[in-house]
Amino acid sequence: MKAVILASGQGSRMGYKLKPMLKVAGRKIIDRTIILLKPYVNEFVFVIRKDCREIEEYLERHWKGLIKYKIVKNPEPERGNGYTLLLASEVVGKDEFILTMGDHIYSKNFVEKAVKLKGLIGDFNPKYIDVSEATKVRVEIGKTGKRVKDIGKKLKTFDCLDTGFFILDNKAFEVARRVAERKKIVELSDVIRELKPEVSEVSGELWIDIDTPDDLKVARKLLVRLSIKSIGDGYISRHLNRKISTKISEYLVDYITPNQATMIAFFVGLLSSLLVFFNLPAAGILYQFSSILDGIDGEIARASLRTSKFGEWVDSILDRYVDFFFLLSVSLYLIKQNMFLTAELIIAMFALFGSIMVSYSTEKFKASYSRSAYECVSSLRYIPGKRDERIFLETLLCILNRPLMLLVLIGVLSNIKVIATFVAITVNRCTLGE
Amino acid sequence: MKAVILASGQGSRMGYKLKPMLKVAGRKIIDRTIILLKPYVNEFVFVIRKDCREIEEYLERHWKGLIKYKIVKNPEPERGNGYTLLLASEVVGKDEFILTMGDHIYSKNFVEKAVKLKGLIGDFNPKYIDVSEATKVRVEIGKTGKRVKDIGKKLKTFDCLDTGFFILDNKAFEVARRVAERKKIVELSDVIRELKPEVSEVSGELWIDIDTPDDLKVARKLLVRLSIKSIGDGYISRHLNRKISTKISEYLVDYITPNQATMIAFFVGLLSSLLVFFNLPAAGILYQFSSILDGIDGEIARASLRTSKFGEWVDSILDRYVDFFFLLSVSLYLIKQNMFLTAELIIAMFALFGSIMVSYSTEKFKASYSRSAYECVSSLRYIPGKRDERIFLETLLCILNRPLMLLVLIGVLSNIKVIATFVAITVNRCTLGE
Numbered sequence: 001m002k003a004v005i006l007a008s009g010q011g012s013r014m015g016y017k018l019k020p021m022l023k024v025a026g027r028k029i030i031d032r033t034i035i036l037l038k039p040y041v042n043e044f045v046f047v048i049r050k051d052c053r054e055i056e057e058y059l060e061r062h063w064k065g066l067i068k069y070k071i072v073k074n075p076e077p078e079r080g081n082g083y084t085l086l087l088a089s090e091v092v093g094k095d096e097f098i099l100t101m102g103d104h105i106y107s108k109n110f111v112e113k114a115v116k117l118k119g120l121i122g123d124f125n126p127k128y129i130d131v132s133e134a135t136k137v138r139v140e141i142g143k144t145g146k147r148v149k150d151i152g153k154k155l156k157t158f159d160c161l162d163t164g165f166f167i168l169d170n171k172a173f174e175v176a177r178r179v180a181e182r183k184k185i186v187e188l189s190d191v192i193r194e195l196k197p198e199v200s201e202v203s204g205e206l207w208i209d210i211d212t213p214d215d216l217k218v219a220r221k222l223l224v225r226l227s228i229k230s231i232g233d234g235y236i237s238r239h240l241n242r243k244i245s246t247k248i249s250e251y252l253v254d255y256i257t258p259n260q261a262t263m264i265a266f267f268v269g270l271l272s273s274l275l276v277f278f279n280l281p282a283a284g285i286l287y288q289f290s291s292i293l294d295g296i297d298g299e300i301a302r303a304s305l306r307t308s309k310f311g312e313w314v315d316s317i318l319d320r321y322v323d324f325f326f327l328l329s330v331s332l333y334l335i336k337q338n339m340f341l342t343a344e345l346i347i348a349m350f351a352l353f354g355s356i357m358v359s360y361s362t363e364k365f366k367a368s369y370s371r372s373a374y375e376c377v378s379s380l381r382y383i384p385g386k387r388d389e390r391i392f393l394e395t396l397l398c399i400l401n402r403p404l405m406l407l408v409l410i411g412v413l414s415n416i417k418v419i420a421t422f423v424a425i426t427v428n429r430c431t432l433g434e
Numbered sequence: 435m436k437a438v439i440l441a442s443g444q445g446s447r448m449g450y451k452l453k454p455m456l457k458v459a460g461r462k463i464i465d466r467t468i469i470l471l472k473p474y475v476n477e478f479v480f481v482i483r484k485d486c487r488e489i490e491e492y493l494e495r496h497w498k499g500l501i502k503y504k505i506v507k508n509p510e511p512e513r514g515n516g517y518t519l520l521l522a523s524e525v526v527g528k529d530e531f532i533l534t535m536g537d538h539i540y541s542k543n544f545v546e547k548a549v550k551l552k553g554l555i556g557d558f559n560p561k562y563i564d565v566s567e568a569t570k571v572r573v574e575i576g577k578t579g580k581r582v583k584d585i586g587k588k589l590k591t592f593d594c595l596d597t598g599f600f601i602l603d604n605k606a607f608e609v610a611r612r613v614a615e616r617k618k619i620v621e622l623s624d625v626i627r628e629l630k631p632e633v634s635e636v637s638g639e640l641w642i643d644i645d646t647p648d649d650l651k652v653a654r655k656l657l658v659r660l661s662i663k664s665i666g667d668g669y670i671s672r673h674l675n676r677k678i679s680t681k682i683s684e685y686l687v688d689y690i691t692p693n694q695a696t697m698i699a700f701f702v703g704l705l706s707s708l709l710v711f712f713n714l715p716a717a718g719i720l721y722q723f724s725s726i727l728d729g730i731d732g733e734i735a736r737a738s739l740r741t742s743k744f745g746e747w748v749d750s751i752l753d754r755y756v757d758f759f760f761l762l763s764v765s766l767y768l769i770k771q772n773m774f775l776t777a778e779l780i781i782a783m784f785a786l787f788g789s790i791m792v793s794y795s796t797e798k799f800k801a802s803y804s805r806s807a808y809e810c811v812s813s814l815r816y817i818p819g820k821r822d823e824r825i826f827l828e829t830l831l832c833i834l835n836r837p838l839m840l841l842v843l844i845g846v847l848s849n850i851k852v853i854a855t856f857v858a859i860t861v862n863r864c865t866l867g868e
Contacts, residue, residue, distance in 0.1 A: 425747065
């Protein structure tokens, strides 16, 4: 399937900036569109303003060889988006194509659903959009399902919003041509109103039309907020860490890469274990702070469409190192206080072993079953002892200056979690399949 | 595709036992055939002797509802395998079908290759078979590729062996019918000689025709030997442990399940860490023995077609527990000898952390990439420090009564391996894909 990206807008409310080239949450809008559509599209068609070299040069520098694309130049961008669409007709042919706007941002979920549908993709339950600014659609239900009855920004009664995402065929070009013969300025709404395409529903997913600098900020915030991958998050993560980390991610997403965020959290974690020898409560607080920072790499990666398996792997390995050094430091701190005996050694070893095994047991599950243990065996989610929860507990005990109790509780909690995981998976083994 | 299993033989050289019902390496031959063909077959047709209730009852008890199958009864089994095949014609129809013998054992590799081919599957490089007893095939190369020129046990010149595995269509029934009109006894060779089917090659894979009690023993040995999954095996495993464990597996495969083997290795491992407090050299030797036993569960599972993701997961978790308890015991042993100071604590914690992280780093890789790290980054295979190698080293140091040196070397070796793994994967990250 081809994809037509209309990118001839003037960005009048954006200080006449080229909207597809704006960076939102670490990615230019044009890159977002390409990355998300790439799996479904064999050729992109960008319709740009005739005098605009910037997009052309950018595509040549960054995407040439990676995607197949054509550029169509629009000598009369002032004639409106419907006219811009018409210009694409020469290179699109007769097959179905995706039509979308160069200044719209969509979530991965939205695109995954929309590409399987037909006609105008309507949002019947908009969650993230300022309805007053949006293009509204009136739907009529005929013999062949839902169709567009009317469309426009000023409709008083309407059924859904126009998401700016369409799956059309060459009838759309015919209609655009007819309208262009009658009128000088051809808005896309004029074409759609006459074409009366099917209406398909993708409701409640993120899509944003970037018109003003405020829209940019809202988009960044939403992309970061929606980047939380909650499966596997513990109680502390859900109710404390994520609330802070997403705020930080919003600030950082345009400036640092996910791998840089991983390294920052790692070094703060290492620093906290050094601090144990100087000030235990402060060390505990810094450890908890590193636990908050630990969420940022994933949030930035998902928000900026830069997730990588390598990044996931590195993050996980470095987390284990941080936990190891912190527990080692606490154990050495106990020796320094002459509180270290045989029992303490056993406790320290159990705490270390349990802490790593909590993660090992679920990662090994994923390695064997190629699925997340938390998805397969939902009872696992309710067993406390995940990393965010352990670190929070460790912080409290550091503040209370109870290092031995810290090792005891972590040793007990983490090993109980491992054993409970073992039992839960064993009990459910027959339902897990081969 | 349907599969026709000829199971009307008399087992004359087997003391008139029903050969498909014989257990080889923990599985009845009939179960092996069903398990291996199941992914490719939508209906099985078993042609059995008319007076034989045993196979019928067995299928009803163990496979009803799990596979679709029909039973065809052969009132004249003494008329030979070609006649037996003819009886299947009524239920097979016109499409291609798999034809195989109820007394043949095939490896998974063999079946995976053979089901994609056509005609008689010939072995041009038999590795595991007594050629003098096998059915030989003379091949002629015509316009349409290789075809059977002649077939028989006593051919003096021949090109390949008949593996007893065929992909045929209903022409085979026509020929069988013609031969049966002429002759009383119709061997399958008579049909094939006249049919002159295409010859396809699957060479060097395991297939065995079970005729005598000796064949059974050979088959068991081969199935266990070929069950070694060498990827991820270290040097000690390849050159010592596997040589012993396969011998033990040959004895045990008919008597214990893979999960029982896992538990035995686990308890021997735990016992070895208890023994540390009584006799360090003996503990080391027992630990090494548990490491040998640790290979048995996988060997038995693969040889008896009982591999399971759950089994793999449990084995991996229990290995970590054994390693933990052994290192804990050695550390406590040092305390008992009053050799335990700050440095020793650090060493013990590093040894424990490194030992688990060696496994964690590659399992987490598999969880992220859904592929084995050892397959993706082949240089990883040459970094020493795998479990079999660590345990062998620990055993040596226990025998030499050097517990502190044991912790030092394991701490150094395992952590170097983790860091080297980290470097190797980081260097190769761009070739690993997303």
